[in-house]
Amino acid sequence: MSSIARLLASVPTRLWIDGADTDPVDGGHFSVVNPATGAVVAEVADARGKDALLALDAACRVQDEWAATAPRERSRILRRAWELVVERTEDLALLMTVEMGKTLAESRGEVAYGAEFLRWFSEEAVRIGGRYTEAPSGNGRILVTKAPVGPCLAITPWNFPLAMGTRKIGPALAAGCTMIVKPAEDTPLTMLLLAEILAEAGLPAGVLSVLPTSDAASVTEPLLADPRLRKVTFTGSTRVGKLLIEQSAQQVLRTSMELGGNAPFIVFDDADVDGAVTGAMAAKMRNGGEACTAANRILVHNAVREEFTAKLTERIAALRVGPGYEDGTELGPLINDRQRGAVAALVADAVDAGARVRTGGHVVDGPGYFFEPTVLDEVPAGARIVREEIFGPVAAITGFDTEAEAIAAANDTEYGLAAYFYTRDLDRAMRVAAALESGMVGVNRGVISDPAAPFGGVKQSGLGSEGGTEGIDEYLSTKYIALPA
Ligand code: NAD
Numbered sequence: 001m002s003s004i005a006r007l008l009a010s011v012p013t014r015l016w017i018d019g020a021d022t023d024p025v026d027g028g029h030f031s032v033v034n035p036a037t038g039a040v041v042a043e044v045a046d047a048r049g050k051d052a053l054l055a056l057d058a059a060c061r062v063q064d065e066w067a068a069t070a071p072r073e074r075s076r077i078l079r080r081a082w083e084l085v086v087e088r089t090e091d092l093a094l095l096m097t098v099e100m101g102k103t104l105a106e107s108r109g110e111v112a113y114g115a116e117f118l119r120w121f122s123e124e125a126v127r128i129g130g131r132y133t134e135a136p137s138g139n140g141r142i143l144v145t146k147a148p149v150g151p152c153l154a155i156t157p158w159n160f161p162l163a164m165g166t167r168k169i170g171p172a173l174a175a176g177c178t179m180i181v182k183p184a185e186d187t188p189l190t191m192l193l194l195a196e197i198l199a200e201a202g203l204p205a206g207v208l209s210v211l212p213t214s215d216a217a218s219v220t221e222p223l224l225a226d227p228r229l230r231k232v233t234f235t236g237s238t239r240v241g242k243l244l245i246e247q248s249a250q251q252v253l254r255t256s257m258e259l260g261g262n263a264p265f266i267v268f269d270d271a272d273v274d275g276a277v278t279g280a281m282a283a284k285m286r287n288g289g290e291a292c293t294a295a296n297r298i299l300v301h302n303a304v305r306e307e308f309t310a311k312l313t314e315r316i317a318a319l320r321v322g323p324g325y326e327d328g329t330e331l332g333p334l335i336n337d338r339q340r341g342a343v344a345a346l347v348a349d350a351v352d353a354g355a356r357v358r359t360g361g362h363v364v365d366g367p368g369y370f371f372e373p374t375v376l377d378e379v380p381a382g383a384r385i386v387r388e389e390i391f392g393p394v395a396a397i398t399g400f401d402t403e404a405e406a407i408a409a410a411n412d413t414e415y416g417l418a419a420y421f422y423t424r425d426l427d428r429a430m431r432v433a434a435a436l437e438s439g440m441v442g443v444n445r446g447v448i449s450d451p452a453a454p455f456g457g458v459k460q461s462g463l464g465s466e467g468g469t470e471g472i473d474e475y476l477s478t479k480y481i482a483l484p485a
Contacts, residue, residue: 003094004041004094004098004325007091007094007095007098008041008042008098011042011091011095011189011192011193012192012193012195012196013029013042013043013044013045013189013192014044014045014192015045015047015051015055015209015210015211015212016192016195016196016208016209016210016211017051017054017055017058017209017211018054018055018058018205018206018209019058019199019204019205019206020205022045022051022054023045024045024046024047024048024051025048025050025051025054026046026048026050028045028046028048028214029043029044029045029046030043030044030046030185030212030213030214031043031044032044032099032186032187032188032189033099033186033336034098034099034101034368035099035100035101035186035332035333035334035335035336035368035369036101036322036323036324036325036332036333036367036368036369036370037323037367037368038367038368038369041098041099042099042189044188044189044192044212045212046212046213046214046215047182047211047212047213047218047219048213048215048218048219049218049219049221049222051211051219052180052211052219052220052222052223053222053223053226055180055209055211056151056180056223056226056228056229058205058206058209059151059178059179059180059206059207059209060151060178060228061206062178062204062205062206062207063148063150063151063177063178065204066148066173066176066177066178066204066207067147067148067176067177068176069176071125071126071128071174071176072125072126074122074125074173074174074176075122075123075125075126075174076122076202077122077173077198077201077202077203078118078119078121078122078125078170078173078174078201079118079119079122080201080202081118081122081197081198081201081203082115082116082118082119082122083201084197084200084201085111085114085115085118085162085166085194085197086111086112086115088111088193088197089108089111089112090108091193092107092111092162092190092193092194093107093108093110093111094107094325095189095190095193096110096111096161096162096187096190097324097325097332098189098325099161099186099187099188099189099190100158100159100161100186100187100190100335101288101324101332101333101334101335101369102287102288102290102324102332103324103329103330103331103332104324104325104329106286106287106324107324110160110161110162110163111162113163113449113451114160114162114163114165114166114167115162115166116451117163117166117167117169117170117171117451117467118166118169118170119451120170120451120452120467120471121170121171121173121174121471121472122170122174124171124174124469124471124472125173125174125175125472128146128174128175128472128476129146130143130144130145130146131143131144132144134485135485138485139485140482140483140484140485141482141483141484141485142480142481142482142483143480143481143482143483144478144479144480144481145478145479145481146476146477146478146479147176147476147477147479148175148176148177148475148476148477149175149177149230149231149254149475149476149477150177150178150228150229150230150231151177151178151179151180151228151229151230151231152168152172152177152178152179152180152229152230152231152232152233152475153179153180153182153220153223153224153229153231153232153233154168154169154172154179154180154181154182154232154233154234155181155182155216155220155232155233155234155235155236155240155244156168156181156182156183156184156191156235156236157184157235157236158184158185158186158187158335159287159290159291159292159335159391160287160291161183161184161187161189161190161191162190162191162194164235164258165181165183165190165191165194166194167235167451167455167466167467167471168181168233168235168256168466169181169194169198169208170471171466171471171472171474171475172233172475173203173207173208174472174475175472175475175476176475177230177231177475178206178207178208179207179208179209180208180209180210180211180223181195181208181209181210181211182210182211182212182213182216182219182220183210183212184236185212185213185214185216186335186336187335188210188212191210191212192210192212194210195208195209195210220232220244220247221247224244224247224248224250224251224253225247225250225251226251227251229251229253230253230254231253231254231255231256231474231475232244232248232253232254232255232256233255233256233257233464233466233474234255234256234257234258234259235258235259235292236258236259237259237260237389238259238260238414238415238460238461241257241259241260241462244257245257254474254477255463255464256462256463256464256466256474257462257463257464258292258455258456258457258461258462258464258466259292259415259417259457259460259461259462260292260389260415260417260460260461261292261293261294261296261389261415261417261418261457261461262296262297262387262388262389262413262414262415262417263283263293263294263295263296263297263415263417263418263419263420263438264295264296264297264298264299264406264409264410264413264419264420264421264436265279265280265283265284265295265297265298265299265419265420265421265446266299266300266400266406266410266419266420266421266422266432267280267298267299267300267301267304267308267421267422268301268403268406268421268422268423268425268428269301269303269304270423270424270425270428271301271304271422271423271424271444272422272424272444273304273307273308273311274311275422275444276308276422277308277311277312277315278446279420279422279442279444279445279446280295280298280308280312280395280446281312281315281316281446282446282447283295283420283442283446283447284298284316284393284395284446285316285319285331285373285393286446286447288331288332288333288334288392288393289390289391289392289393289394290334290335290339290391290392291391292389292417292418292461293417293418293440293448293449294389294390294391295395295420295446296385296389296390296396297379297386297396297398297409297410298312298395298396298397298398299397299398299399299400299406299409299410300397300398300399300400301399301400301401301406302399302400302401305377305397305399308397309358309375309377309397312375312395312397313358313359313375316359316360316373316374316375316393316395317359317360317373317375319331319373319393321364321370321372321373323368331373331393333368333369333370333371334369334370334371334391334392335369336369337369339369339391339392340363340369340370340371340392342391342392343371343390343391343392343393343394344362344363344371346384346385346388346390346392346394347361347374347376347385347394349383349384349385350376350379350380350383350384350385350396351376353379353380353382353383354378354380354383355376355377355378355379355380355383355385355396356376356377356378357374357375357376358375358376358377359372359373359374359375360372360373360374360375360393360394361374361376371392371393371394372393373393373394374393374394374395375394375395375397376394376395376396376397377397378397378398378399379396379397379398380398381398381409383396386398387413389415403428403431403432406421406432407432407435407436410436411435411436411437413459414459414460415457415459415460415461416437416438416439416457416458416459416460416461417438417439417440417456417457417461417462418438418439418440418441418442418448418457419436419438419440419441419442420441420442420443420445420446420448421433421436421441421442421443421444422444423443423444429443429444437458437459438457438458439455439456439457439458439461439462439465440453440455440456440457450467451467451468452467452468453467453468454466454467454468454469454470454471455467455468
């Protein structure tokens with residue numbers, strides 16, 4: 001038996017409700033596919049509304065007890081979960097590679113990154129503060145306390161099957177909230193295994209439930225309509241985020257929204273061009289380009305554009321494409337045929353509009369959902385690829401002549417999640433960082449995600465921050481207690 005078959009035979013595939021593997025009330029299941037081959041690798045239980053309400057019943061039953069659990073104890077459980085996730089790195093990494101497609105090296109990186117949210121928030125659990133002050137008028141005292149918001153729903157995407165879960169689960173549990181996770185349909189297995197690990201770490205039954213489903217709305221809508229749910233936290237497309245904000249209005253839910261991006265990556269004429277090429281490789285090709293922080297528009301000063309483009313093209317053309325679990329693979333498949341079709345359509349549109357293909361540009365024939373690593377140069381402003389999230393291994397390069405022109409182009413989008421730029425000029429670095437309409441800015445670096453930093457966007461990229469000391473506030477409500485002087 002191969003290591004993949006052995007792992008798949010041992011991972012949970014049923015719903016995780018109230019601390020137990022559970023069959024769906026209606027008994028359905030759906031297939032999980034290996035995007036490197038197109039073959040079905042698992043049949044997973046398919047939740048519906050009735051299962052969702054059972055999970056919410058369990059969450060509500062234990063909410064008060066979990067909130068009253070000593071912060072040190074919540075912290076201890078999260079810390080233990082971090083240890084166990086790290087111990088299970090190889091299993092979790094292989095599972096992610098099989099259901100999502102990224103290379104094993106990237107999956108291992110995600111396990112370390114995703115686990116770190118459990119450790120970081122284990123440390124934040126014991127530092128939830130309030131404040132006390134005297135009223136300026138002298139006629140009263142002000143006490144401010146923090147309390148968990150209550151039962152939460154987390155809806156996670158397929159591109160980071162572990163980390164997008166732990167980034168929500170870590171702070172929610174640390175704050176004393178219960179949580180129901182609806183993982184993405186393409187990648188439910190990683191989250192089911194994580195639930196098992198959290199239980200092994202000592203998480204009481206009911207505090208966390210995981211509901212895979214092939215019909216997201218059938219699970220989320222009954223929860224969002226239920227007055228017992230107090231918050232929804234979502235990572236995914238802006239389209240679905242808007243829908244969830246609308247649906248959340250009914251019960252006036254707290255919302256955290258990590259939505260789409262259209263990150264500019266600017267290379268100024270005073271940049272270290274080799275450093276910028278290395279940064280662009282990370283910002284563009286990390287996770288096969290399937291990241292909301294991925295460099296979507298590479299804007300390069302015309303004085304260095306040819307040098308930068310030639311060097312980036314050489315690196316990208318040399319990437320070894322193949323199944324993520326094969327030795328030497330540097331770029332895996334896209335998540336599914338729909339996503340690959342969307343990437344191919346964006347490339348075709350850009351080429352029609354006048355972009356030049358420097359390498360790649362095509363779907364790879366054969367099994368699996370592979371797309372050639374691609375560089376497009378001279379991408380015109382009117383091309384769809386400039387406005388829409390690519391979510392694939394395609395670098396789209398456009399030239400500019402002045403700093404003002406670069407900033408205007410960078411900000412000319414409804415998104416505002418991540419932005420990157422390269423310069424050696426400190427004054428310019430401060431000026432441009434301030435001028436970019438973006439929740440996160442990378443200066444002379446192509447990777448910005450860090451569990452200790454607040455991840456989040458402005459404009460249509462979302463609401464709220466995940467990670468950092470800010471991350472736990474999303475799961476706390478503020479109470480003001482007025483006291484006599
Ligand atoms: P999506 O927004 O459709 O899916 C994200 C999550 O939302 C999944 O769990 C999905 O099941 C759930 N969902 C979908 N429809 C829903 C509904 N009506 N009600 C409740 N939940 C629902 O994203 P996708 O289709 O997987 O990817 C499409 C595009 O979204 C990508 O090309 C990319 O641009 C963007 N995306 C962004 C991120 C990010 O990290 N910001 C992650 C994934 C995808």
